[in-house]
Amino acid sequence: MRQSEALAILNAGANVFLTGAPGAGKTYVLNEFIRQARADGANVAVTASTGIAATHIDGQTIHSWSGVGLANVLTPNLLKTIKTRRRRKIQAADVLIIDEVSMMHAWLFDMVDQVCREVRHDPRPFGGLQVVLSGDFFQLPPVSVSGRDRDVLPPGPDFVASRERYAKAGLNPEGFVTESLVWGELAPVICYLTEQHRQDDGRLLHVLTDIRAGCVDQDDRDALVTRLGVTPQPGEVAVHLFPVNRQADNLNDSRLARIGEEPHEFHAEQMGPAHLVERLKRNMLAPECLVLKTGAAVMALRNDADHQYVNGSLGTVRGFANENKGGWPIVEFENGNIVTMKQATWEMMDGDTVMASVAQVPLRCAWAITIHKSQGMTLDRAVMDLSRTFAPGMGYVALSRVERMSGLYLAGVNERMFAVSADAVMLDGDLRGGSQAASARLGDEGVAAVRPQTPPQDEPTAVIAPKPPPGDEPSGEFEQAELF
Numbered sequence: 249m250r251q252s253e254a255l256a257i258l259n260a261g262a263n264v265f266l267t268g269a270p271g272a273g274k275t276y277v278l279n280e281f282i283r284q285a286r287a288d289g290a291n292v293a294v295t296a297s298t299g300i301a302a303t304h305i306d307g308q309t310i311h312s313w314s315g316v317g318l319a320n321v322l323t324p325n326l327l328k329t330i331k332t333r334r335r336r337k338i339q340a341a342d343v344l345i346i347d348e349v350s351m352m353h354a355w356l357f358d359m360v361d362q363v364c365r366e367v368r369h370d371p372r373p374f375g376g377l378q379v380v381l382s383g384d385f386f387q388l389p390p391v392s393v394s395g396r397d398r399d400v401l402p403p404g405p406d407f408v409a410s411r412e413r414y415a416k417a418g419l420n421p422e423g424f425v426t427e428s429l430v431w432g433e434l435a436p437v438i439c440y441l442t443e444q445h446r447q448d449d450g451r452l453l454h455v456l457t458d459i460r461a462g463c464v465d466q467d468d469r470d471a472l473v474t475r476l477g478v479t480p481q482p483g484e485v486a487v488h489l490f491p492v493n494r495q496a497d498n499l500n501d502s503r504l505a506r507i508g509e510e511p512h513e514f515h516a517e518q519m520g521p522a523h524l525v526e527r528l529k530r531n532m533l534a535p536e537c538l539v540l541k542t543g544a545a546v547m548a549l550r551n552d553a554d555h556q557y558v559n560g561s562l563g564t565v566r567g568f569a570n571e572n573k574g575g576w577p578i579v580e581f582e583n584g585n586i587v588t589m590k591q592a593t594w595e596m597m598d599g600d601t602v603m604a605s606v607a608q609v610p611l612r613c614a615w616a617i618t619i620h621k622s623q624g625m626t627l628d629r630a631v632m633d634l635s636r637t638f639a640p641g642m643g644y645v646a647l648s649r650v651e652r653m654s655g656l657y658l659a660g661v662n663e664r665m666f667a668v669s670a671d672a673v674m675l676d677g678d679l680r681g682g683s684q685a686a687s688a689r690l691g692d693e694g695v696a697a698v699r700p701q702t703p704p705q706d707e708p709t710a711v712i713a714p715k716p717p718p719g720d721e722p723s724g725e726f727e728q729a730e731l732f
Contacts (some may be wrong), residue, residue, distance in 0.1 A: 322359050350385045387644065473661070
């Protein structure tokens with residue numbers, strides 16, 4: 249499907265799943281749709297599946313927007329609190345964007361659906377919102393977390409009952425959103441972008457295409473081998489991608505130690521309950537204590553309102569402002585812009601209330617980062633040892649961070665780097681077929697073929713969350729206050 253076709257379908261008000269290979273233009277289409285929708289007066293809620301992904305699109309996490317926080321089941325107490333604290337925002341929305349949806353669990357997708365139906369008093373999926381999903385199932389899948397943090401959210405009968413619904417339906421609550429109970433009812437139009445818009449000689453894109461198709465051949469292996477052992481030129485900043493945090497931290501620390509300059513420390517300023525602050529820190533990427541030196545390679549962690557840099561921009565510390573002016577680091581980015589980097593604030597919102605915040609210079613040393621945290625980024629150059637990949641999709645994510653083969657530097661390879669999710673492979677054919685059918689309908693009938701029909705006004709559905717047992721009325725207390 250072409251970008252223009254996807255935009256026509258989105259502008260028609262259809263629920264959409266926007267997907268495609270790296271370089272197909274998902275981000276461009278999403279941003280263009282958001283711009284147009286807002287220009288037309290629509291209230292667009294821009295969210296993502298993780299805190300890191302949310303910073304890429306200037307949005308917030310779906311956990312925060314919906315009010316579900318860390319909960320793994322919608323209880324009467326939680327629903328009551330959401331209705332109190334999120335009602336205005338959820339009712340005011342016209343469009344719900346969820347980016348990086350491949351990392352979102354089916355059970356969470358269903359919880360957000362339930363919240364929207366209840367808060368908006370509308371029995372349609374997501375309470376009648378236009379739902380726009382974007383992502384690529386070939387990238388890293390959801391991490392199983394529904395049983396995590398049981399010291400915060402102990403499992404109870406509500407949780408057990410909710411998971412029984414999936415068992416009866418033959419669905420996996422820990423799987424992709426396609427395994428959700430609402431997926432079939434939502435029936436999003438599949439927009440599988442197939443054009444390529446990256447400036448590339450085609451070699452890397454050919455390899456990525458073959459990985460997606462599960463038909464990696466010797467030509468693909470030979471193409472990657474040409475980058476094996478190649479190192480960046482002196483003075484070139486290249487990010488090292490590692491499977492685990494420890495490896496990335498060790499490299500950053502050792503490279504910084506080699507620089508014979510005076511270290512400058514920047515300590516995060518925090519506000520709010522400790523457990524909420526800790527949750528924020530895990531998502532914002534900026535270290536609690538940022539140590540920099542003149543000459544350090546750094547990466548920006550936020551988009552600049554003045555467009556001097558974006559999240560993922562690489563640069564070099566050229567010095568520091570005078571102490572009477574804050575002593576902030578002065579960074580020269582690869583686009584030539586020289587910027588004094590002051591504190592940015594990451595906030596955890598509960599409606600309009602700031603529950604917790606962390607203020608820190610939005611930088612981190614950029615010699616190394618984990619593959620998982622790189623998802624959604626576009627890097628000019630990256631060094632990676634793909635012999636150490638251990639999860640399906642990890643090699644694919646790492647390889648797809650760079651736009652061209654010349655930006656790829658391989659320290660190791662093995663066959664595991666070609667592994668992708670078996671579920672993604674099985675889904676891919678259906679998604680492509682659905683997208684082709686949508687293109688055909690659009691060509692034959694125009695946007696009327698995808699424009700949603702206004703249903704007759706039915707009676708509101710019953711409360712989806714289980715009713716509290718006698719004598720256990722909701723207290724209104726926000727037990728799941730942790731919001732990403």
